[in-house]
Amino acid sequence: MAKKGEKRKIIGMVSEESGERIYYTTKNTLNTPDKLKLRKYSPKLRRHVEFIETKKSLGRNEAPKR
Secondary structure (H helix, E strand, O other): OOOOOOOEEEEEEEEOOOOOEEEEEEEEOOOOOOOOEEEEEEOOOOEEEEEEEEEOOOOOOOOOOO
């Protein structure tokens, strides 16, 4: 169970090219307030692409509306 005032949040990582969400991680919101961008492997595209941070509460494999 999470403690009150927990600083680490669970975030989902969405691929910019395919829109799939397959990676989840945690981040400290005090140390990194801006959006996280990581270069990770996409099994669907079979190559490394940019993954950007999104909320975990969105539906599975659903890209954020822009």
